[in-house]
Amino acid sequence: MKKKYIAAFGCLVGLLSCEKATVEPINPSAISYNKNVQPIIEAHCIECHLMGSESAELFDYDHVAATVVSGQLEGCLNGDTNFVQMPTDHVLDDSSKNIIYLWINQGFQDN
Numbered sequence: 301m302k303k304k305y306i307a308a309f310g311c312l313v314g315l316l317s318c319e320k321a322t323v324e325p326i327n328p329s330a331i332s333y334n335k336n337v338q339p340i341i342e343a344h345c346i347e348c349h350l351m352g353s354e355s356a357e358l359f360d361y362d363h364v365a366a367t368v369v370s371g372q373l374e375g376c377l378n379g380d381t382n383f384v385q386m387p388t389d390h391v392l393d394d395s396s397k398n399i400i401y402l403w404i405n406q407g408f409q410d411n
């Protein structure tokens with residue numbers, strides 16, 4: 301009887317946690333700009349990089365892709381010499397950085 305109760309409770313917790321999961325699942329072999337990269341930019345960069353920003357505009361795919369081509373995006377995320385480490389106000393977690401690097405390595409597609 302007790303075991304059944306525990307099993308039922310486990311199922312319920314499972315269901316609830318599934319419902320709460322709103323973050324898109326990440327498929328490391330097919331990173332999507334819209335599903336995986338854009339939310340990171342939105343959460344960590346856009347406050348300082350809106351349209352009209354003097355530093356870099358990161359408000360849409362075309363502008364973000366331009367910073368990949370110029371090498372600025374990787375340079376800033378790495379904190380390479382001659383680049384200012386980004387973001388300037390907090391540390392970006394490694395998993396978010398890795399998602400962006402994977403996307404760049406997969407040809408930074410508009411997908």
Ligand code: HEC
Pocket residue numbers: 341344345346347348349355356367372373376382383384386387388389392
């Ligand atoms: C708190 C504000 C702030 C946040 C958040 C921020 N940036 Fe910046 N960013 C700046 C400023 C200020 C500069 C200009 C730095 C300079 O040239 O001295 C800059 C410059 C840049 C540049 C241009 C670098 C160059 O070589 O000219 C890129 C690309 C960039 N940021 C990307 C990002 C990315 C990607 C994120 C998020 C992961 C981010 N930034 C988050 C303030 C911010």
